Amino acid sequence: MKVSTGASMSIDGFVSGPGETGFEHLFDWYGNGDVEVPTGHPEMTWHMTRASADRNKRWLDELGALVVGRKLFDFTNGWGGKHPMEVPTVVLTHNPPTGYEDNKWFAFETGGIEAAIARAGELAGGKGVGLNSGRIASQALDAGLVDEVWVDLVPVLLGGGTPFFDQLGTKPVLLDGPLETVQGNRVTHLRYAVRK
């Protein structure tokens, strides 16, 4: 089972700017092309360049389940009931929320990052597991559980905020690649393997 983490990142390494800002720049490439990309939410359709849409499809084709943090889950209000990528989503949390007992899309895991990834693996139907950036990505990398890093590099300097790998413990971490370099509109899609 392949475990990958991916995110839109500024040149200076942030997946969100100071005070949860900068998303209009980081996610510009989701909307600046002419290829319609539907999501699991009928009211939300992306418009990517052909290059970005193809790259996004490769990411989704490999993706069987997600592991996300509680902060993002709360920030998006549980994406209104399911993640837009329409895959089972394991939320790592100390205190599972109530009200999701009948929701088939979310599972809540209190046993730490290894348990969360294992559970996502069971739900992934033979495909890979995708991880949130931030603390989730760092914890998994520290545990030696990340195989690939997909960086959507955006030409903006945010000057602070949340790093892609937040509070990394074991360092440095050598990567190999890029295995792939794809140029979109205001994004360079890079894919790296984590050297084990």
Place this chain on the structure above:
Amino acid sequence: MKVSTGASMSIDGFVSGPGETGFEHLFDWYGNGDVEVPTGHPEMTWHMTRASADRNKRWLDELGALVVGRKLFDFTNGWGGKHPMEVPTVVLTHNPPTGYEDNKWFAFETGGIEAAIARAGELAGGKGVGLNSGRIASQALDAGLVDEVWVDLVPVLLGGGTPFFDQLGTKPVLLDGPLETVQGNRVTHLRYAVRK
């Protein structure tokens, strides 16, 4: 006069790791190819891939003078008397050192980043001015004086240290590009324009 800043940078945005570490990874591409690249120091020859050597030559062809910080100047002990790129080098400092009165390669500027860049421009012989990363780059960017950012992106996570743009004041800063993407061995050379 074009003003550019360039540096080898980790995926997570650092030009040196915690406690001045990580240089063996950041500068690996200076020595992992088979093209000999002489420097201003006879005892120091780089060995780059053809792609990196050509890119390095484009950088040098445009470069007429440098602006560096006092910390780097001291850390390298004044590069033994001249910068390996063999161009006039303006050192931004509050207290000019003694012992360099007869050295034609170095100028010491106490008047701030704008004065340092102006002085480098006078010394550049019609070519461009190159800036150190770190505080120098941030101060110049905050002053609206940077035209291009050359990033040599290295597949390593350093997890801390000195950011390429250290303590950026005005943010976010939008860039355009990459104007150029060149793949070397363990480095992806990217070049961006600063949007004004």
